[in-house]
Amino acid sequence: MTVREHLGARLGADARGLAAFRIALGTVLIVDLALRSRGLTAFYTDEGVLPRSTLAELYPVFSRYSLHAVSGEGWAVALLFLLAAAVAASLAVGYRTRAAALLSLVLVASLQARNPLVLNAGDTLLWQLLALACLLPLGRRWSVDAVRRTRRDGRRSGDRDGGASEVDRVTGFAPALLLTFVVVLYLSNGLVKLRGDAWPGGTAVPQVFRLEHLYGPLGGALAGADGLLTVGTYAWLGLVLTSPLLLLFAGRARTALAGAFVAAHLSMALTLAIGVFPLVSVAALLPFFPPRVWDAIGHSLEGPAERLRGAAAAGSAAVAAGLPAVPGPLRDRSGPGRVRRRLPEGIAAVLLVSLLAWNAMALGLVAAPAPVADAADPTENRWDMFAPNPPNTASLVLATAETADGGARDALHGDPVARNRTPSDARAYPSARWRKYLAAMPADPADDRDARLGAYLCERAAAAGDEPVERVTVSFVYVDVALGEPRGEPTAVEVVEREC
Template sequence: MARSSSVATARSRFRTVVRRLSAALAARCSVDLRALAAFRIGLGALVIADLIRRSRSLSAFYTDDGVLPRSALFADYGEVYSVHALVGEPWAVALLFALAGAFALALLAGYRTRLAALASWLLLLSLHARNPMVLNSGDSLLRMLLFWSVFLPLGARWSVDALRRAGAGTDADAAAGAGGSERDPGADDGDESATAGPSGSAVATVATMAVLIQVLLMYVTNGIHKRGSDLWMDGEAVAYIMQADHFTYLLGNHLAEFTGLLRGLTVLWIALLFASPLLILLTGIPRAAIASLFVGMHLGMAVTMPIGLFPIVVVVGFVPFFQTPVWDAAERAVDRFGPPAALERWRARLESVGDALASLDASIPRPTPSGALAGLRARVGRGRPLLSTVVPYVFLVLIVLSSAQAVGYAETPDPAENALETVEMDQHWRMFAPDPTRTTRWFVTVGTLADGTERDVLRDSPVEFDRPPRAEATYRSARWRKYLGNVASTDNENHRSYLANYLCEDWNRTRETAVENVTIHQQYERTDPYNGSVVAANGFELIEYDCSGEFIQDE
């Protein structure tokens, strides 16, 4: 009897420990449904903003008339899984942009949310594969956040899908946690594998854990890379970055002289990187406080460095870190003070549009599926809980392995590496690491015209090799800066010919006096942040290109 009693006691204690550990894990992985709704809106808005910004260079970067025609793409990259690579005309690429924008708008509104998230991710993956030379870390993070969004109940709140469920008498929280018996594969009816978080308005799943860890891995990996840099560890890095004029604008153009402040910002940033595991270990208000520090730093980057949408992508990625206490407090504040009248009007309009869309969707007649099709749908429905758990779990393990490999702590097996490469989920995160950018760089594209004169054919301006007053203004956009920096890399000699050929053809299509020869130079100057003296200055020729010669011309 005594032995049986002790065994029962041990089992009871074990179950208690397991329950406590499970509750602790759920508390750290839970995401409020309102946070997921805001996250969804942010992702949709980001994709739309990204498409608008890319459309300014649509012809240059994504058509056969641009810097990477499809013949060059296939020659350099082999198999390319991209629907954007099936077409080369500007009008066809514009249609794909419009299609992606439509799905992003559906994602923003929460209409057929899961389908919209999946389509947005696939189209973004395709767009990125069309021209890898223009991608930055913001593109990588947005692509990864969209991947994880496919497995999250993004449409449980503040969405057309939620209105449709309300009309059908289905509670949003119940849908997010348990799902319904009649499921629409395009809509977001929630996640059957979800378990309730510490609050009924939160969910904790493998996917919620994965999206949080995805953001965390970016900081942990980047912090380990930076740990090997004396400039970062000594607190000097940001002061040197502010000397790279092509990476500064707005407030960044005025901060270079405040070296003490920049040193403090360097120390603070390194401290945040090393403290980033607290983003998972802490919960509630303490987690929100740490997340707010990261958000503040990235908003500071947005007004000092022209690095595209990267800071805003990160800010959206932090939305799931704000847990239920934060959203409850925000709702109490709104209830107490009341929303602004303009916001009320906008909310009323959006609700009206959402109701109209939900009614329109419900009124569309749908054919009754045949017995075989109904059986297939039933089998797919039964398999969804397994799929929504297994796929995120597998890729969560893979991204952790990939991050460990990026910093030399592990090796990713070849099959795992192939899977990561297929969906572009490799984890590198070398932003300004291990050593920061500290040299101002600009490009000069000397075009010799048919009348013997010379012109900078990239900017249609007089040829000038001296350091410009504002180096960032010599680039058409942050994406052009990224592209030109990659062209200058020693691994991309062919792309120098592609760029020169584009400059020749683009000029000759639109000007009366033809260009016969293009020579591309990269100039650079390094300045000491403490005394302003020029430490190094030089330039070199990347390629001299005959506009009437072969497509690829070697030096």
């Protein structure tokens, strides 16, 4: 095997793996929109906790360029949600793939800019993967675009072929950038973990599962299983530190390692309430799987794929029949056609060098040049998830709406509660978005976030019951749950008190 073939086998990707990445990415976008829609009014309209006036005060650039900040009405934001879902579906099925990826990136960036106070690591990873997707030929296989291209060219593209031919292998700077990005993310996080005591000492994951506000559907079932969670600590630390092997291995070894990462992220999705981060991570790992995996999947799906191919072809023909003829893409090997083909590769090459340099600066391995340090501090923009040590304080919330008849409701959850609630009655947050927003609220904000939160909760609590709401109070409740120490007494800090 030549050096070029060796590099292509490790830094390239199977076109079907990129197709799976595309499908997963489109699906995650739809899931993310569905989860965000539960807080559409609360987080993205002028009736919610961050009206456009407050956004303009806190983040003037985001306010100026976010499409979602053009209108503060719920119906307008809902239309943008529906548009984003339609574009994500187009990306998933591979229709006008590159345009769908680019438009999805624009809409995701706009949505995230509308309320930066509810963002987490999964949101950052999502838009970055979308940016990389714009540089990749994601519609080459398993897509409507591939069916349309086959019909136009009058020949089969090889989708029924059980093996991976040369045309199935995508090489160059663009796939190398995607694979390197994923490995750098894991490795940099692992190196930061080594700078603390909890991960090398085996106590990190047991500590995470003492944080009740992070419990997912099955999180409570693992609380107290410290022996198993200690094994999980060392297993995850070992995985992230050996992540460069994803680029060095091939065949079964790469399949096993990538599969271990996927299994770990799926376990996170079931046990921790950390948004779409685990699902985005699984999508990013799919291009690592070698051809034999996609051969097996393609063989098992051959029948359904043929039916889908026929339906896509029929639908494409029906659409084409109702539209005026449009010239096909340029096929020449010079001029604009060549530039359009080579531009993504040039951008990917620059980004690959930038990725390695930025993360070296973020980890302190090299000093940041003055122009870079003046613009942004790389050390403040690294992948620190639960690193170097997880927090040892659980954060819960008390949000009480007192009604005119002497009763009370939980202003966030909507159900009846005791009127005089003690810190021990504190509850987890309704969603990961609410947790991020409330955690970002300082105890004494200089802006009107506390007033807007109080006003919104007054309306929310009134809508949840029949009695008028007289007053809303919100307190953060902190509990020391450090591993090896007795559980501390809950301490409440009031951040909102508003007459409704």
